[in-house]
Amino acid sequence: MALITKKIKGTEDVLPRQSYRWQFIEGVMREEAKAYGFKEIRTPVFEHTELFARGVGQTTDVVQKEMYTFDTKGGESVTLRPEGTAGAARAVLEHNLENEGLPIKASYFVSCYRYEKPQAGRLREFHQFGLEEYGTQSPVADAELICAAQSILDRLGLDKVRLEINSIGCPECRAKYNQALRDYFGGYRGQLCTTCLSRLEKNPMRLLDCKSPEDKAIAKDAPKITDYLCEECEAHFAEVQKYLGCAGVEYTVNPTIVRGLDYYTKTVFEFVTDCIGAQGTVCGGGRYDGLMEELGGKHTPSLGFAMGLERLLMVMDAQGIEIPDTSSCALYIATMGDEAKAKAFELLKRVRECGLTAETDVVGRGLRAQMKYADKIGARYSMVLGDNEIAENKAKVKNMESGEQTELALDESFAEKFSVLQLASDKAFGI
Incomplete structure (x- = not known):
């Protein structure tokens, strides 16, 4: 369509x-x-x-x-x-x-x-x-x-x-200057563009702002306002x-x-x-x-x-000036199973309350597709949650750039410890 x-x-x-x-x-x-x-x-x-x-x-x-x-x-x-x-x-x-x-x-x-x-x-x-x-x-x-x-x-x-x-x-000194411009440009009436001709009486200073190459050349030798202040x-x-x-x-x-x-x-x-x-x-x-x-x-x-x-x-x-993208995802949690999804939902809320961007799957992707998506959105860290991680109440957070992994407990301290980890990473990369 x-x-x-x-x-x-x-x-x-x-x-x-x-x-x-x-x-x-x-x-x-x-x-x-x-x-x-x-x-x-x-x-x-x-x-x-x-x-x-x-x-x-x-x-x-x-x-x-x-x-x-x-x-x-x-x-x-x-x-x-x-x-x-x-x-x-x-x-x-x-x-x-x-x-x-x-x-x-x-x-x-x-x-x-x-x-x-x-x-x-x-x-x-x-x-x-x-x-x-x-x-x-x-x-x-x-x-x-x-x-x-x-x-x-x-x-x-x-x-x-x-x-x-x-x-x-x-207005006082500009009135004298406007008259000087009318006197000057009046000698070039036959060479001015239509727009400048209409400006000559109403607003002669606008002739100095004309983009026409011919009129710009004429304006080059026009009287200067600084001499009339x-x-x-x-x-x-x-x-x-x-x-x-x-x-x-x-x-x-x-x-x-x-x-x-x-x-x-x-x-x-x-x-x-x-x-x-x-x-x-x-x-x-x-x-x-x-x-x-x-x-x-x-x-x-x-x-x-x-x-x-x-x-x-x-x-x-x-000028090749790069603008930092501070809106990129700090943590992507990939999940396997309903229990992991529920735990991820709990952890993500705490991470977001720390002012960080955090995401998980909401469209039903498999684990491999979830990890590809995490890479596509430029997630700084990723974490996989499954039955084993839930049972042990801990999981490894992976730095997507360096590959370094850090194990964190899946308790109330998780968000705070991840925030410290993220901050240390930012400083190391000069962000």
Whole structure:
């Protein structure tokens, strides 16, 4: 019988044999978020469309071309979230989290949805980890946020990932810069792509982010935002760089970084690699001091970043970084006879209560097939239970890699003694 349907184009399944990879990087992210004082926030997968139109920006490709938007039966326009920041900001405002004290530091894992051509590192459903901080204008917070991202990438073992930073100023100094860009690119109207022509008046900074080789060549000699920063923005950017230096974080100032969403102000940054081709940004973020006002709140200087999980895994694969599978079976008990099955069931419960993964046969295999299955699932240890083992109240636990066997009593001490044996084995193999 043929399958009724298959997965939708631009989506991917995470299979049981792959999920430990996701769990590992998510675990690192959770630990680092906790170390920096961020607590998790969870928001709905869909929001009112106006949230993203106002927050992300009407002139962005995300809003104009890429959002999954539909009308409900009640006539409301709702959109599957294309990114995590707007929803988190909405939740902060709606629940008056500023009453709990500033700054508000929130972390999240979200699935996001954008309708674009699927390609390596760019899917229609993708997953992000993010940190968002609300209620601080201090450049210390900018540097601290960048350090948090750096800590995650370092712990994951990523190599040849460079940090690029920039300041895109405040609305005042950016207005002068936008006019300078219009004057510059206006002389190349006949050479610009259609998309850039539409951006020229509405959002000229987006021309710096065009992927067209011809437009990129034109943008190479365009005015630089760092030459138009007001005194306050220039001082803020200098302070961010000072604190990054205090933390020993290496970076390059890249005046062409603008980020793809409208809400950014002042500091913007990206962690970039060349090992996966064109889709080389593994983390991007910055400051968005005007977003909360745009969503109907009071002025609340804020900042954040997001990391794409699929893209991080691509980089780790490209760099040959092995992710440890801590979910593998610690003990497989093969049984012969009903009495052995009952005893195995008793022992397995105790082993699992020690926090270890333990399994036995549940499909009616013979002894030989059980042992083959234990090897197939990568069991670290195996044990055979039959009438003789039950009568003697002891059995031999076999290390499946070394072949070494250890005899253990089948009493209340079994789980504890096996745990000690497993721990010693892990240390010997550097796990």
